[in-house]
Amino acid sequence: MANSPRVQRWLPALWSALAVVLVLGDYFTGPFVSLTILFVVPVALASRFNGAKWGIPMGILLPLAHFGFTFLWPPERPSGDSLINAGIRIAALVGFAVLIDRTTQQAREIRVLRGLIPVCAFCKKIRTEDQKWQPIEFYITQHSEATFTSTFCPECGAKHYGQYLEKPKTTPSGAEEGVPASPPSSAQSD
Secondary structure (H helix, E strand, C coil): CCCCHHHHHHHHHHHHHHHHHHHHHHHHHCCCCCCHHHHHHHHHHHHHHHCHHHHHHHHHHHHHHHHHHCCCCCCCCCHHHHHHHHHHHHHHHHHHHHHHHHHHHHHHHHHCCCCCCCECCCCCCEECCCCCEECHHHHHHHHCCCCCCCCCCHHHHHHHHHHHHCCCCECCCCCECCCCCCCCCCCCCC
8 A cells, every 4th residue: 555656645644634633533522531542543554654753743742732632621630640641642652653663664674585586597696576687695685684605515615626625645654645755854963
């Protein structure tokens, strides 16, 4: 739903309109019926689809609007109690917005490497969503926190670097094969 840029542009207006409807409903129901529990809905939707940059301000402004109504309604409790209630609601809604935003970001990161990944059978490049081919190391580094180092397995080492990896054979005298033995040292001086 929120993937197309056109829809993404209108979502903040939708969450804001929903918040205004809830605030007006909260005002018209009066001080004895509180709709503040429903403030979670626009905060959660804004955080889920538009991130914390929309969810946090909404989590602050909605309880402040409800607190403003305490001055318009006949006093049911001292304004200090209403201020404490507003602070608690702000803390709860802001925390909720941050948690939803964080969970959404983690879900997007986890979803990246799930499912089938099309890999070329010959060169092992991966086909991306935009139909381009990338080396497997580049793709995985971009889509995860993994990094690569270069090395080779024993079979490939023997195939490509066999002459360099073979251990030199030694003769019974201790000299390497193909290398002349050094003469014994006669460096005893008088």
